[in-house]
Amino acid sequence: MIVGLVGQNCSGKDTAADYFVSKKGFEYYSLSDYLREELEKEGKPVTRENLGELGNALRAKFGNGILGEKALEHFRQGKNYIVVSIRHPEEAKALMTRTDFVLVRLDAPAQARFERMKARNREEDPKTFEEFLHLEKIENEGGSGRAIKETMDMAKYSIDASGSMDEERTEVGKLCLKLNIT
Structure with missing residues (x-):
């Protein structure tokens, strides 16, 4: 089975992915892994x-589904994968060509996500709530090469990630039961 996670910045995707890896034995894969490899090759x-510039360049050259298509080359039959960094509907559509793929959205309020972003303290992250909302707007507009909100709307399942990490893990566990993941 391949479970894809989509959500806005700091919506709990890594927490959910960690649950699938540590509790269910899934292999982690980020659509950004391919971009990281390419950047490293280029020095x-x-x-x-x-990452954003390269992703946009590849989408412009090969189509908006390119990162989903590259991910499919990585997956092996009989293995379970948790996939993050799905940012465009065409990436999701490429992944949906696999009958064992399911798309899950993670939802959390903007203010809670901004607080999580501040707590992780990455240098490149927005420093104000206004900058955070501006970045989110850019990432939700299809012209940026990313359309996260539209991709979220394609998900068959959702996880409420507005609470604590423990509460989110409980929600992920409930989803696993729904999906018959033991």
Whole structure:
């Protein structure tokens, strides 16, 4: 089975992915892994900006589903994967060509997500709530090469990630029961 996670910045995707890896034995895969590999080959630093620029360049050259298509090359039959960094509907559509793929959205309020972002304290992250909302707006507009909100709307399942990490893990556990993941 392949479970794809989609959500806004700091919506709990990593917490959910960690649950699938540590509790259910899934293998972790980020659509950004391919971008990281390409940046390293080019000798460029792996920054949010460089990842975004390369992703947009690849989408412009090969189509908006390119990162989903590259991910499919990585997956092996009979293995379970948890996939993050799905940012465009065409990436999700590429992954949906696998009959064992399921898309899950994670929801959390903007203010809670901003507080999580501040807590992780990454240098490249927005420093004010206004900057955070501006970045989110850019990432939700299809012209940026990313359309996260539209991709979230494609999900068959959702997880309420507005609470604590423990509460989110409980929600992920409930989803696993629904999906018959033991």
